[in-house]
Amino acid sequence: MGEISSQTKNKVEVCFSPTLFPIYFDNRNCIVVVIDVLRATTAICAAFEDGVAAVIPVATIEEATEYKQKGYVVGAERNAEVIDGFDFGNSPLTFQKGKYKDQTIVLTTTNGTQAIDVAKNAQQVIIGSFYNLDAVCDFIEKEDKDVLLLCAGWKERFNLEDTLFAGAVVEKLAENIRFHDLADSAIAALNLYENAKGNLYQFLGESSHRKRLSNLNLEEDIVCCLTLNQSKLVPILKGNKLEVHKIESPLSAVS
Amino acid sequence: MGEISSQTKNKVEVCFSPTLFPIYFDNRNCIVVVIDVLRATTAICAAFEDGVAAVIPVATIEEATEYKQKGYVVGAERNAEVIDGFDFGNSPLTFQKGKYKDQTIVLTTTNGTQAIDVAKNAQQVIIGSFYNLDAVCDFIEKEDKDVLLLCAGWKERFNLEDTLFAGAVVEKLAENIRFHDLADSAIAALNLYENAKGNLYQFLGESSHRKRLSNLNLEEDIVCCLTLNQSKLVPILKGNKLEVHKIESPLSAVS
Numbered sequence: 061m062g063e064i065s066s067q068t069k070n071k072v073e074v075c076f077s078p079t080l081f082p083i084y085f086d087n088r089n090c091i092v093v094v095i096d097v098l099r100a101t102t103a104i105c106a107a108f109e110d111g112v113a114a115v116i117p118v119a120t121i122e123e124a125t126e127y128k129q130k131g132y133v134v135g136a137e138r139n140a141e142v143i144d145g146f147d148f149g150n151s152p153l154t155f156q157k158g159k160y161k162d163q164t165i166v167l168t169t170t171n172g173t174q175a176i177d178v179a180k181n182a183q184q185v186i187i188g189s190f191y192n193l194d195a196v197c198d199f200i201e202k203e204d205k206d207v208l209l210l211c212a213g214w215k216e217r218f219n220l221e222d223t224l225f226a227g228a229v230v231e232k233l234a235e236n237i238r239f240h241d242l243a244d245s246a247i248a249a250l251n252l253y254e255n256a257k258g259n260l261y262q263f264l265g266e267s268s269h270r271k272r273l274s275n276l277n278l279e280e281d282i283v284c285c286l287t288l289n290q291s292k293l294v295p296i297l298k299g300n301k302l303e304v305h306k307i308e309s310p311l312s313a314v315s
Numbered sequence: 316m317g318e319i320s321s322q323t324k325n326k327v328e329v330c331f332s333p334t335l336f337p338i339y340f341d342n343r344n345c346i347v348v349v350i351d352v353l354r355a356t357t358a359i360c361a362a363f364e365d366g367v368a369a370v371i372p373v374a375t376i377e378e379a380t381e382y383k384q385k386g387y388v389v390g391a392e393r394n395a396e397v398i399d400g401f402d403f404g405n406s407p408l409t410f411q412k413g414k415y416k417d418q419t420i421v422l423t424t425t426n427g428t429q430a431i432d433v434a435k436n437a438q439q440v441i442i443g444s445f446y447n448l449d450a451v452c453d454f455i456e457k458e459d460k461d462v463l464l465l466c467a468g469w470k471e472r473f474n475l476e477d478t479l480f481a482g483a484v485v486e487k488l489a490e491n492i493r494f495h496d497l498a499d500s501a502i503a504a505l506n507l508y509e510n511a512k513g514n515l516y517q518f519l520g521e522s523s524h525r526k527r528l529s530n531l532n533l534e535e536d537i538v539c540c541l542t543l544n545q546s547k548l549v550p551i552l553k554g555n556k557l558e559v560h561k562i563e564s565p566l567s568a569v570s
Binding site: 074076077079080083084214215216217218219220223242243244245247248251252255266267268269 | 329331332334335338339469470471472473474475478497498499500502503506507510521522523524
């Protein structure tokens with residue numbers, strides 16, 4: 061088949077802050093992957109893996125409170141801590157033993173659910189984390205479109221852990237020549253991931269959010285968030301809800 | 316003397332897009348280093364090295380035109396090309412043999428002068444490029460304050476070359492324990508620079524702006540922009556003008 065022309069390659073780009081999203085979002089037809097590794101998007105993936113029916117992400121505590129008053133199970137986190145009066149925060153370890161199986165839960169977090177809100181008008185918005193890395197890459201490869209990896213960051217600032225996950229996605233996609241049109245941001249994320257992948261935990265040792273979580277005794281959460289491929293499910297935004305992408309291949313079915 | 320406490324360390328942070336500047340600029344007393352390696356800040360450094368008295372950076376072509384009508388020498392570049400009717404663009408090679416010696420020149424560019432405009436209310440704004448890397452680091456060390464490295468990027472997007480220069484500054488500063496409070500963005504820039512420094516030119520081979528300039532036969536400009544320490548001068552913003560920081564040490568005097 062030989063080389064394919066650059067026009068037919070899908071562009072892979074990373075947006076390092078939700079504030080920059082309108083600048084990067086110039087391709088209406090791209091897939092947006094929302095990334096908040098520590099911990100919102102990991103928690104969302106863990107919730108689906110543990111059997112929730114849907115997750116309604118909301119940007120504000122006010123919206124979360126309204127859902128709570130309507131009787132929903134609601135998680136709410138700000139600055140890495142659970143907000144009083146809600147059912148949980150953004151720890152992925154909340155979701156075990158089918159705790160909220162078949163329920164629709166609501167979630168608001170410091171960064172991740174804001175990033176989902178920013179991206180909500182994109183044609184396709186999916187949720188990525190190390191927890192479902194390969195599934196996210198498989199989804200993107202099947203769709204065969206441009207990709208925008210949206211890092212939630214920390215309060216609109218760049219953060220390392222989301223960038224490393226973006227780099228992990230770039231590394232996988234770049235195995236396929238159709239995804240060889242890497243923006244500078246994708247080259248940077250890829251380089252950082254290549255430096256870090258031998259020991260993500262150690263590489264993130266000096267990162268600001270790992271220190272923040274360590275100070276709150278959340279080491280177990282961090283280990284969970286940095287463990288690859290615990291789920292083959294890809295949460296996808298449909299209207300105001302995240303639902304699970306139905307996997308077609310039996311190989312990708314969850315056991 | 317022993318360890319110094321984290322409170323007394325200066326924070327080193329990198330802002331990857333002028334759009335994010337208001338988010339990062341929470342410390343009124345920091346030094347802002349404006350970076351547009353290819354090519355605006357390199358050209359500004361080259362202009363001072365070649366003897367200009369001052370550079371007035373302006374954000375818009377309208378402002379540049381007004382200065383032109385008043386009789387100033389004015390450079391204007393958009394999308395890597397000189398705008399018709401102006402004296403030059405943003406090539407550092409413009410400034411040779413004292414061409415504009417002792418004159419005050421005006422400059423508007425696609426990214427760099429916009430970034431200076433965004434930062435203009437900071438207490439100290441200096442101009443950095445590989446052309447004056449060590450001088451910039453010496454200046455920062457003497458000031459002994461928090462540092463915000465502002466990458467001009469490309470039309471508000473992240474770019475590699477400005478990030479690499481930020482990483483070079485972080486590497487130098489981190490030799491001094493007073494600059495060990497590195498934000499995630501500074502850790503990322505440092506890592507990328509460590510990957511790239513053996514051959515900046517090659518590392519940038521796939522970057523979008525190097526490709527853009529190569530297509531315009533600007534290889535000689537790129538080589539100039541990636542050559543370290545051609546000047547010991549640090550342009551500093553005073554009012555609406557950039558002037559040269561007077562070096563105190565005779566060792567730092569320009570020959």
